[in-house]
Amino acid sequence: MAVIKISPEQIKRKKRKGPKGHAVDLQALENIRSLLGEESRQKDLLIEHLHKIQDHYRHISARHLVALAHEMNLSPAEVYEVASFYHHFDVVKEGQTPPPPLTVRVCESMSCDMAGAHDLLQALHESLGDDVRIQPVPCVGRCQHAPVAVVGQNPVDQATAETVVEAVANKNIEADVSDYIGLGQYQAEGGYSSLKKFLAKELDSEAVILKMEHSGLRGLGGAGFPAGRKWRIVSGYQGPRLMAVNIDEGEPGTFKDRHYLERDPHRFLEGMLLAALTVGCEEIYIYLRDEYAACRKILTREIAALQDSPIGSNLPSMHLRRGAGAYICGEESAMVESIEGKRGMPRLRPPFLAEVGLFGRPTLEHNMETLYWVRDIVEKGPEWFANHGRHGRKGLRSFSVSGRVKKPGVHLAPAGITIRELIEEYCGGMLDGHNFYGYFPGGASGGMLPASMDDIPLDFDTLNEYGCFIGSAAVMVFSDQDSAKHLALNAMRFFQEESCGQCTPCRVGTSKAAELMARNNWDQELLEELSTVMIDASICGLGQAAPNPLRCVFKYFPNELQ
Numbered sequence: 001m002a003v004i005k006i007s008p009e010q011i012k013r014k015k016r017k018g019p020k021g022h023a024v025d026l027q028a029l030e031n032i033r034s035l036l037g038e039e040s041r042q043k044d045l046l047i048e049h050l051h052k053i054q055d056h057y058r059h060i061s062a063r064h065l066v067a068l069a070h071e072m073n074l075s076p077a078e079v080y081e082v083a084s085f086y087h088h089f090d091v092v093k094e095g096q097t098p099p100p101p102l103t104v105r106v107c108e109s110m111s112c113d114m115a116g117a118h119d120l121l122q123a124l125h126e127s128l129g130d131d132v133r134i135q136p137v138p139c140v141g142r143c144q145h146a147p148v149a150v151v152g153q154n155p156v157d158q159a160t161a162e163t164v165v166e167a168v169a170n171k172n173i174e175a176d177v178s179d180y181i182g183l184g185q186y187q188a189e190g191g192y193s194s195l196k197k198f199l200a201k202e203l204d205s206e207a208v209i210l211k212m213e214h215s216g217l218r219g220l221g222g223a224g225f226p227a228g229r230k231w232r233i234v235s236g237y238q239g240p241r242l243m244a245v246n247i248d249e250g251e252p253g254t255f256k257d258r259h260y261l262e263r264d265p266h267r268f269l270e271g272m273l274l275a276a277l278t279v280g281c282e283e284i285y286i287y288l289r290d291e292y293a294a295c296r297k298i299l300t301r302e303i304a305a306l307q308d309s310p311i312g313s314n315l316p317s318m319h320l321r322r323g324a325g326a327y328i329c330g331e332e333s334a335m336v337e338s339i340e341g342k343r344g345m346p347r348l349r350p351p352f353l354a355e356v357g358l359f360g361r362p363t364l365e366h367n368m369e370t371l372y373w374v375r376d377i378v379e380k381g382p383e384w385f386a387n388h389g390r391h392g393r394k395g396l397r398s399f400s401v402s403g404r405v406k407k408p409g410v411h412l413a414p415a416g417i418t419i420r421e422l423i424e425e426y427c428g429g430m431l432d433g434h435n436f437y438g439y440f441p442g443g444a445s446g447g448m449l450p451a452s453m454d455d456i457p458l459d460f461d462t463l464n465e466y467g468c469f470i471g472s473a474a475v476m477v478f479s480d481q482d483s484a485k486h487l488a489l490n491a492m493r494f495f496q497e498e499s500c501g502q503c504t505p506c507r508v509g510t511s512k513a514a515e516l517m518a519r520n521n522w523d524q525e526l527l528e529e530l531s532t533v534m535i536d537a538s539i540c541g542l543g544q545a546a547p548n549p550l551r552c553v554f555k556y557f558p559n560e561l562q
Contacts, residue, residue: 022076028067041072044359046341050083051290051322059090059098085343085500087137087325088290100133102173104164105150109139109252110444110476110490111402115146123161124149132168138327138494139252140291143402143476144409153293175293178262183305186266192311194378195270198277199314205235208278208378215382216394217374220256221246221330221367222442222471224460230364234354235279237362243281243316244358245272246335247288247295247368250327251443252494253474256398257368259410261295264372265302271374272366276316279364284316285339289323296322327498331540332365334500345502346540367472369398391416391457397470399458401427403477404434416457419449423477434479438557442471444491445545448484448552467551484557488549489517495546506543509534517550522561524554 035052039045049068053060060083069079083089092098104124108117117136124134142148145157149164152173156163167173186192197203213228234241249257260268276284288296303318326344329335333347336358357363373396377385388396393416402408406428413426419439423429430436436451441458447468449456456462463469478487496510513530516523531547538544553560 022062022066022069024067024070025063028061028063029070032064032067032071036071043072043074044339044341046072046074046079046082047086047324047338048322050079050086050089051324054089058101058103059092061092061098062094065091082341082343085326086323089324100131102131102152102168103133103135104128104168105135105137105140106159107138107140107142107146107148107150108136108490109143109494110440110478110487111143111253111408112139112147113487113490114403114478114482117147120147120149120159120161120164124164127161127165128168137325138497139250139254141249141255141258141289143253143255143400143474146402146408150291175297177294177297180262180298181264181266183266183302183309186264191266191375192270194375195273195277196311198274199311203378205278205280208274209235211377211382212374213382215377215385217370217377217385218395218460219367220369220398220472222251224470227366227370230354230366231275231279234362234364237355239280239282239362241279241281241362241364242358243272243276243279243284243364243366244332244336244339244353245284245286245366245368245371246330246332247286247292248323248327248330248335249289249292249368249472250330250498251445251472251474252491253402253440253443253476254400254472255402255474256400256410256472258292258295259400260369260372260398261292261298265295265298266306267375268368268372269302269306271371273315274374274378275364275366275371281364282316284318285358286318286320287323287329287335287339288320290325296320326500327494328500328540328542331542334540336363336365343500345500348539388414389416390414390421391418393457393459393462395459397458397473399426400472400474401477402475403439404431404436404479404482405429405477406431415459416462418455418457419475419477420454422458422475427477430477430479434481436477437480437482438478438484440474440476440478440487440549442469443474443476444494445541445548446471446474447548448488448556450484450556453556467548467555483560484553485517485522485560488553489514491549492517492546495542499542503537503539503543505534505537506539506546509538509543510546513547513550522550522553524561528554 053064066076069076083091090099106121147159149156149159151167153175154172156167209231217227218224247257321339329338329344331346334344338344353363353365386394395415397415399411411426438450440448492514496514499506499510501507534543534547
């Protein structure tokens, strides 16, 4: 056999002219280093650093993305997959035209839809020039002020084309921080006395947990898991333990967390710290939805003031993390993924967060409003909370009410109140010219019921037999001038937009359902089959709950299908 000889020169590889992968633009790298300053480059701060670029340049260019990856010792692919996952990051590839410097977002979810959001969108397209981008977006958490537009970060309530154009012309693009109870006033009124007692060992962990258990307080983010039981479970796992606070509040119709934060932030912070110290959490991560720019300013200011106060050195570390426009991050495990600097993809469970949560540690996860009531329960006793209630139910509920009522807003009412009682006693009745037709008892995912079913106690577990649930108590009231069929389609389009895409039943199911529901005649057999697959096979609650409104149309509003 002939032997072919190859010289060393022939097998020399051609030398690479540049670094492997994307070359780093030195000017872009200098921009990134200037924006980040002395802040840590640790991986879990990726989303925070992406916000810095987006805020400064109004978009994220390819060269800045590559430079950020280089600075954080990540691959460009890792940074791109995170940046492209979230709605509020405008990633601009090479050769693409960046968006206009100013964006006006118009909410088109149910309450704003009923209040004329689509007419507002059309009027703004006619009134504003090409130097302003107009985006229809999902719920921005201001449903009682529908319709709502957000100019930059400045929300315009009861928006009209004239008020939005005026805000754009005057460059009113920053969120306004309204009057609220600051640290000094809060302490003058007795605030942090319970926390000081705990730090002085005048109050122990077991006593606090017992009060929480006897109060009957359940998670007010939607799941309704007993708070005291959760504290006991997490405290049973070996530390170090962490705490994650969920203020993503993206469910259409929900705005209670924002309502309380903009008025009394330290009541929440004291409850949060009592919970963390009781359970033994060494660090706290607060996840706040990006739409709540005013709340972000308030919390940034007040957390710093608290840390600088005499009791600050005895407190767990507090980290405020900013969401980026992803409803799915309201799901607890997706929120934890986002805090870790990743895409907000729900985790498969078990294990549950109580055992393996944030950064792999046992984690106490709570909704903001759950923690808001901790101080009162500790100081006034569990009976103070448990003694409220109607129709055999116990406790208080913060109902976020929007739609066709005279007094929309957050109404603190007894658990178990009926929708008819809520409208008449707290909301001033229906708007003139509108007759009560139906309601969503728990946001877009909580299903919908007709006015004839107005005597059901509104609380955890009371609505399950009707194919609905109370969730975060986001009540949207609609009238005989609205269509349940149209509102169900609006809800499905929301879920289609907000699906994380991880599992096929949700990703494809919401898209196909929205397509079928947009037709004049609904194919009930096909939609029911599709709904069953979504409910049975979706990974998390988004896909499992998405069919609720359409199923309720079949069950309770059949006249609209004829």
